Amino acid sequence: MHIFDESLLAPHIAPDVPSNLKVRPLRIDDFSKGYLDLLGQLTSVGTIDQAAFEKQFHAMKSSVPNYHIVVIEDITNGKIVGSATLVIEMKFIHETGSRGRVEDVVVDREMRRQKLGAVLLKTLVSLGKSLGVYKLSLECKPELLPFYSQFGFENDCNFMTQRF
Numbered sequence: 001m002h003i004f005d006e007s008l009l010a011p012h013i014a015p016d017v018p019s020n021l022k023v024r025p026l027r028i029d030d031f032s033k034g035y036l037d038l039l040g041q042l043t044s045v046g047t048i049d050q051a052a053f054e055k056q057f058h059a060m061k062s063s064v065p066n067y068h069i070v071v072i073e074d075i076t077n078g079k080i081v082g083s084a085t086l087v088i089e090m091k092f093i094h095e096t097g098s099r100g101r102v103e104d105v106v107v108d109r110e111m112r113r114q115k116l117g118a119v120l121l122k123t124l125v126s127l128g129k130s131l132g133v134y135k136l137s138l139e140c141k142p143e144l145l146p147f148y149s150q151f152g153f154e155n156d157c158n159f160m161t162q163r164f
């Protein structure tokens with residue numbers, strides 16, 4: 001079971017993917033393929049058992065806005081080695097438009113600098129455009145501005161947070 005329709009993603013997958021890798025939506029069995037370990041390379045994940053993962057998966061799958069979680073699986077060992085999420089946020093502004101937010105971009109540290117991050121970003125930007133968002137945005141550390149600027153993002157506003 002995929003978190004969103006695989007056929008929606010297919011036309012947007014960047015063409016330069018090595019043959020040992022598969023780009024696809026997150027699947028419910030990715031719990032056992034190291035998906036949470038990969039997210040742990042991005043930030044704190046905490047302790048999530050399979051039941052909690054599956055409950056959240058179903059909630060995200062059935063919710064609007066939609067969670068377009070795209071992963072890269074290394075099919076030689078069944079490990080998830082990359083992931084990025086496009087969240088679609090519905091608005092009244094911009095004539096009931098939708099805004100896309102790119103979240104949780106991470107590539108396994110053993111696989112970095114092999115253009116997998118680029119595959120994820122190109123794929124999400126193309127998918128976002130096709131879904132008709134009026135804007136795509138993301139939040140990142142200053143050192144990643146050069147990375148994201150390659151895919152059309154510009155540094156155009158301040159970012160404020162409040163943590164709990």
Ligand SMILES: CC(=O)SCCNC(=O)CCNC(=O)[C@H](O)C(C)(C)COP(=O)(O)OP(=O)(O)OC[C@H]1O[C@@H](n2cnc3c(N)ncnc32)[C@H](O)[C@@H]1OP(=O)(O)O
Pocket residue numbers: 041042102103104105106107108111112113114115116117118119138139140141143144146147150
């Ligand atoms: C919105 C968010 O989620 S922000 C959080 C971003 N994620 C993280 O910080 C988690 C830890 N980091 C990572 O997972 C990875 O380093 C990523 C996702 C940032 C980049 O993934 P990679 O697969 O290594 O990037 P990729 O190989 O596609 O890089 C393409 C080009 O981007 C640039 N680039 C990649 N990483 C960086 C970086 N850390 N700083 C500056 N430029 C970079 C380089 O020009 C690179 O080409 P080169 O290797 O030929 O010089």
